[in-house]
Amino acid sequence: MAERTGSYVLAERDLTLIETGPSLSVPFIKEGLSHLGFESKDIKNIIVTHIHLDHSGGLGLLLQECPYATVYVHKKGARHLCEPRRLIQGAKMVYKDEFDRLFDPVLPVDTDVIKVARHNSTLSIGRDAALTFFETPGHANHHIGIFDEKSGIFYSGDTLGVIYPSLKRTGIELVLPSASPNQFDPDCMLASMELVQKVGPRRIAFGHFGLGEDPGAVYSQITYWLPLFMETGHEHFLQDGTHEQLKDALFSKVKEYLQNFTDDIPDEAYKSIELDLLIGSMGILDYYKRKSRQ
Template sequence: MERGDTMPSAQYLGHGISLLDVRDLGREKRTGTYVIQEEKLTIIETSGSPSIPYILQGLEQLGLKAADIQYIIVTHIHLDHAGGAGLLLEKCPKAKVIVHPKGKRHLIDPSRLIQGAKAVYGEKFEEFFEPVVPVPEDRLIVKRDGETLEIGHDRILTFLDTPGHAYHHFSIYDPKSNGIFTGDTVGIIYTPLLENGLDFYLPTTSPNHFNPEAMLQSADRIEKLGISRIYFGHFGMSEDPSAAFRQLRFWLPIFVEAGQQVADSSLSFEKKTEAVYQTLKKKVTRYLDERKVPRTSNVYEILDLDLTICSMGIVDYFQKRMAKSEK
């Protein structure tokens, strides 16, 4: 293992669902892969290819084999959620990858995904994501809004189109746990802060399909299901969905306002991004200070990266909106 000599244990969440810490971006508690132990063994999210050894080790800890996986579901095709799907398939001869209709072509030919990720992650791209292996078309299954997948005789998953973070994003409702796998649609839960007794959530507004109105509509749709649990892509399960929705609605306008403040300026994209980042970092730091989170907390390392990427997405959103209005 290049990212550490020890492996975190699989965490059992109940209802036949386990969470694997797959060390995305080389960080613990950053991105999770969920394993649903049913007649048709199913996993949700792969993260990038460097995470695949962690998935294989986690399966081994659960007494499972990659060769027994039937379905690999990716909530959306961003490389930190789906970049490892092609590589994992090489270990899973029976498996099919399930993807949103608008994501299929990008798994077959990931060149545009690679280009976009390189723009965000720069010189770290290779370390974080290589290799990005294409998924053969005959091993893909598309699921549209409202369609289902039976993975056990009494377990049928339902797929819901939930844009906002990305237009190629669905969420997966699981009736057995009355929970939903939301990827990035309703944001991120910062699990390290649970040690401080704080449930803390932020929206994730990365480029290049962020849409705040769609994000709120998707959140409303999910909330109306009356769910008991949210399984976040980053990272872990919340059994307090109301807190997640409340904080999303609190923070999203703040994120958007930070972008509005620089949207009409003549600054470069990079300088606008830095201005948004500085605004958001001050507001988030003040919020955490008020809740007695020490500034030495390792959550700040994760937050710095997240707020940088979110700032890029916000600036990108306003520039695209302005370009449309000028046509």
């Protein structure tokens, strides 16, 4: 599906890539680099915001052509890049028969090329160009965000949700929270959002998909939707509802919201939203199951 997972190229002295996406994204990354006048071997830094396979699954494959690259990742994620068995098992539970089509192959990463992206640490990538890493849990507890002070862009991965470019082209900037099994935590997500607000970026770069030009609008959307998602999810949890039922309930709320703007919503937007809400419903119900055991 087009416009689903983004990789960002920072063309500084040390060519830097943020997110690889899954392995099926690697040919598109190489094509994009070529359009910019680069090759895979020119990459010096690869940063993954978190290790879910839609963000890091193509890392091992891409590294075969990046002999000079160093990988930066949260300390809790590093070992899973080197031994991705549990990542693969977890993704198969979510994506089932679609796993091979979406993610195969998932290749291990050599320990020697990995460095931990520590909270508040910086990475110089060129003259007057440096990135600052921040721990931003919520979507996952092994999540980092990256702030590029030179451009004013904060690379948020999934912590600040998902944006829909097909809607944006119609003048609607919808941002929905991104929940996933099995580490989603809404309180941590709000705390991470507050951290980003304090950093004060001029724009936000989403893992799915593209740039948010108005950070204030992003924060407002998360503040609106996240409590609504959690309230609806709690009701379904108490009623022993399935994640499919929760997805349908959330989709109805989002659809009703969008139809306040126009009845002419692109089909591709609805397809993306339904997919995100299906996975998100798993994450929300999983959160309440974990809470009930505490």
